[in-house]
Amino acid sequence: MFNDTEKWQGSPESIAYKPGKGVFLALLAVSALAVLFGGFFFWYIPTVGLRSIHPLLPYLLGAVLLAVSLFIIGGAAFITSAAIRGRVPFYSSRFRWMLVKVYLPLMVMAGGILKIPKIKIERAFIELNNQMVKMMGRKFRPEKLLILMPHCIQYDNCKIKVTRNVRNCAGCGKCEIGGLLSLSDEFGVSLFISTGGTVARRKVLEDRPDAVIAVACERDLTSGLQDSYPLPVIAIVNKRPRGYCMETGVALEEVKQAIRDLAGAA
Numbered sequence: 132m133f134n135d136t137e138k139w140q141g142s143p144e145s146i147a148y149k150p151g152k153g154v155f156l157a158l159l160a161v162s163a164l165a166v167l168f169g170g171f172f173f174w175y176i177p178t179v180g181l182r183s184i185h186p187l188l189p190y191l192l193g194a195v196l197l198a199v200s201l202f203i204i205g206g207a208a209f210i211t212s213a214a215i216r217g218r219v220p221f222y223s224s225r226f227r228w229m230l231v232k233v234y235l236p237l238m239v240m241a242g243g244i245l246k247i248p249k250i251k252i253e254r255a256f257i258e259l260n261n262q263m264v265k266m267m268g269r270k271f272r273p274e275k276l277l278i279l280m281p282h283c284i285q286y287d288n289c290k291i292k293v294t295r296n297v298r299n300c301a302g303c304g305k306c307e308i309g310g311l312l313s314l315s316d317e318f319g320v321s322l323f324i325s326t327g328g329t330v331a332r333r334k335v336l337e338d339r340p341d342a343v344i345a346v347a348c349e350r351d352l353t354s355g356l357q358d359s360y361p362l363p364v365i366a367i368v369n370k371r372p373r374g375y376c377m378e379t380g381v382a383l384e385e386v387k388q389a390i391r392d393l394a395g396a397a
């Protein structure tokens with residue numbers, strides 16, 4: 132427990148939250164193989180029946196299934212290259228679409244079958260998403276960036292209401308909100324402390340930022356990334372020395388780096 136005289140020191144003892152892209156990549160390989168075999172299976176079985184309708188129909192179906200399989204396997208190869216080498220021969224926003232809309236649900240399904248903890252898949256997904264957002268190479272005006280923080284980052288005994296107006300924070304140093312405000316002032320980016328996912332989504336709809344830096348737990352970040360696509364979001368997993376939803380923390384240096392990545396600031 133913290134008392135009023137203790138100063139918040141960050142959360143170095145927090146859980147080791149750095150991924151882990153290996154799980155996602157392994158599942159990606161398994162899924163790509165499953166797609167390949169599945170494609171062959173779905174081509175082979177109806178082939179017998181289709182041939183009786185028209186001799187060319189099996190080839191037509193085969194071509195369609197081959198195209199879909201190549202598309203999915205090509206995306207898997209791209210994501211793997213991005214994860215391992217940190218670069219790709221060319222970038223297309225379609226690959227991030229595939230990661231968010233196709234591979235994540237596939238990986239969660241495959242992970243469920245193989246009994247891989249969902250949180251591992253989410254961490255790897257978050258890391259890959261961040262890599263792809265950086266690969267976009269787009270730079271945004273700082274005033275069009277929004278930092279979204281969950282209210283559980285606030286010191287539990289702080290009586291100041293920061294969810295309406297973060298500027299109410301007195302910067303006493305017992306939690307990281309004061310440090311985040313300094314970053315917000317230094318770079319000229321907006322900072323919002325949200326009471327929940329719905330409020331965060333509403334804030335994004337109202338402010339219409341060009342890009343977002345979001346801090347939360349893996350589950351909230353993953354659902355937020357899915358909901359906010361195609362908005363570029365750099366997601367940062369919070370620290371949880373006292374468990375979920377209570378006096379959580381964030382590495383300020385990571386937030387600063389994310390601002391630099393998105394704004395191109397020095």
Ligand code: SF4
Nearest residue numbers: 286289300301303306
């Ligand atoms: S919100 Fe501001 S005033 Fe309240 S504990 Fe955190 S740093 Fe101190």
